[in-house]
Amino acid sequence: MLDPAELYEVAEDAPELDEPVLLVALDGFVDAGAAARLAVASLQVDREALVVARFDVDQLVDYRSRRPSLRFETDRWTAYNAPELDVVQLHDTGDTPYLLLSGPEPDTQWERFSAAVEELVQRFGVRLVINLTAIPMAVPHTRPIGVTAHGTRPELTEGHEAWFATAEVPGSAVGLMEFRLGEAGRDAMGFAVHVPHYLARAEYPQAARVLLDHVGLAAGLYLPTEALMKAAERAEEEISEQVEASDEVKQVVLALERQYDTVSEGRGDRASLGLGGELPSADELAAEVEKFLADQDDDKDGNS
Template identity: 25%
Template sequence: MFCQDGLMRIGEFEIREPVPELRNVRAIAMLRPWVDVGRVGTLVLNRLERHLGAQELGRLAKPGKFFDYTRYRPRMRTVQGRRVFSTPNTIVHYAHGDDHDYLFLHIREPHAFGEDYCDAIVNLLQHFGVSEYCRIGGMYDSVPHTRPVLITGSLTREQERRATGLISSRGSTYQGPTSIVNLVHESLIQQEMPSVSLMAHLPQYVQLDEDHMGAARLMNVLCSMYDLPESLADESRGEQQYSEINRAVRNNSEVRALIQQLETYYDRTYSAPPESEEEEEAISLAPGVEQFLYEVGGRLEEPSEEEGDDSTTTRTSTRGTTTTRLC
């Protein structure tokens, strides 16, 4: 740890001076692009930062050590008549609350030195005495847009009590490729630091640039967990988006048939606990639906070209782009 040119170095991160004094710190993080579909993690973090008046704390000193700039593209922008060049980075903001202070981490999936990247995040959390780490995000799943957005997570017992009725008691059953950033969670657990997560499950057949319903449902759980104002979880834009989806599929019999099968699957799987493991294993989707979701999932596996330094960028689209695909 050393200081230079108004910056303090903590491992791989440069921290702006004067360094704030933080107490009872909670860290809330999102990871793109793997688990930020519909930008739900970004939307939630940005809204929390605006509400609490967050300021930038720091960012990676040499992001090119971890990120491939042919995949996360640098950007050239014009700001107040001046050309500004920016590179993708992992950016950390901080905010003071009534009883807790917050760190907000905009994390990117690294392309190299993944273990060092995770160690750098853990070291930063330790330096500021973080007492709890929470990662939020969104993923595509075999769920219909006509049912409440499914939220799964791993919470403490007290948080589960506070969020009763807002998260699925079944939890996620996902198995498969995952992010190296999960090493952060594993390291914190070994150090006996509470590390929790929340995941919004969004319909694969509808891909919104910004899924405001998913973001609102995710925010709703966070507000219950951390005694934040319920007004932060505004579902009005999400309701408008999903109403437009209803109109778009009204005259498409194939999509309506798909949605009906997903509704049946959702109701049997998530609305009530199974009576036995055998019953749970017996629940399955029709082969045609599974094939459709498999093909959509294959197209989503490779992330699209990322924007540059956009932790505070607001998209010009107010409702996002709705894309419906059939097999």
């Protein structure tokens, strides 16, 4: 492996911290309902972010698969929206400092990236790493939002009910990072919030709020969720209106409610709510759900 330290640069004015928590949310991995993205945005609203370390994205990002934007005006290029993969220091609402690593998920060099993160964990004395994700599930929006917790040792996930025994899922840089940190004896964990699959392509601030609630409790931080709560109230009204306007979508939700209640009462297998997010209904209902999502996107475009 090439030297992991050559993947990043620590800022000259990086502060000395007292065993901070490092939150990790990377673009490019599954983010149903944009929950992780919305959570990161909520953390940064009206908060000063001090860059403490910056990764060299030229070594990690495949620009042809995720092309950054360039602005062209009349006869020349005027701006370049360069991707950034940074560790920044933020403060919670109680003024406790913590670290946030966000930006594009590396397309290459996952092992080297994981080793680099471990070096930063050691450099800043990080006591706990928490990664944030959101996965599509065959669950209705009318029931409590679930969360899958995982960690490098059992004590980190005490109090969280397991949703799966064994599951083969696509790999990710954050998944490998957590695995390698565990092998190195570091405390790392993650939360994957469950998003109704028929809302997976829309913004679902309810899931982002639940995600930050769990992260804050595990990290001992008071994370800002006021804006997410207001956005969730508006989204709930819009979703209810859309569901009421379509008998087909209403039947999908009712079927999911029956399945969820059966599982919750111990009469069914949690695997039926699994990661694949498959509808317990006919193909035409799935098509109606796709139409439902497309209508939501059209409404957003019309209001923008």
